[in-house]
Amino acid sequence: MNQVVHRFKAEFFKTLAHPVRLAILEHLRSGEKSVNELQVLLGADQSTVSQQLARLRAGNLVDTRKEGTTVYYMIRDPLVFDLMDVAREIFNRQLISHQALLRQVSEEVPLP
């Protein structure tokens, strides 16, 4: 795999690598949302939401649809949700192995 491809893929992952952007994508699972709806759902201010949406657009992760002054955002490729599901699974497994480790440590050094 050549360097250029890895650079593009790294960009793709960078686009995902932000808490607000991940939260936005989670909310888009249930269908398109307006900027205002996202703003409310996230409890974030307009500028923040709009900025992170711009980043998602730049990464081609979302599409938009305009209706009057309202802009609706939707996921471009639903496979992104599959990706997030796999990530969640990896994440859960990590938590479980951390727990196992903690349990082991606490058994080795029992409380007085």
Place this chain on the structure above:
Amino acid sequence: MNQVVHRFKAEFFKTLAHPVRLAILEHLRSGEKSVNELQVLLGADQSTVSQQLARLRAGNLVDTRKEGTTVYYMIRDPLVFDLMDVAREIFNRQLISHQALLRQVSEEVPLP
């Protein structure tokens, strides 16, 4: 989904969001590799490889095994490869739709 969780997940994606780290992970698909092997495979220098490996360790994506002075790195959870496969698929689809777009544009404005 609460903010803290999204922060952790963002960290996870950040760990993936670097060309050298992605290349390292690709090479680990075929099994454990020593730092030196990776260095050769990537054509990168020692410090770069070791640094990015440190980042992968910090993100709990890899495990290590030491044999003499040689350290072997391996993937911690093979599900990461599944994740990379899904990412690749998303990536390919994007390329295809870009191509379609380009073709469309070139039809609309035919070359002289």
Place this chain on the structure above:
DNA sequence: CAACAATATAGTAATATTTGAATGTTTTTA
């Protein structure tokens, strides 16, 4: 033990990303 090999870490300048406040743009409506 001295020299070497393999890997890790530190330090730092360059670069990129994020945050927050302020300002623009577009569309609708009174």
Place this chain on the structure above:
DNA sequence: TAAAAACATTCAAATATTACTATATTGTTG
């Protein structure tokens, strides 16, 4: 047409990441 609503963009300061160079650390071998 002026005001309001809904978004988008800009700008600068604060943070975080990267790339490089140099230096440590650890284990092996003559």
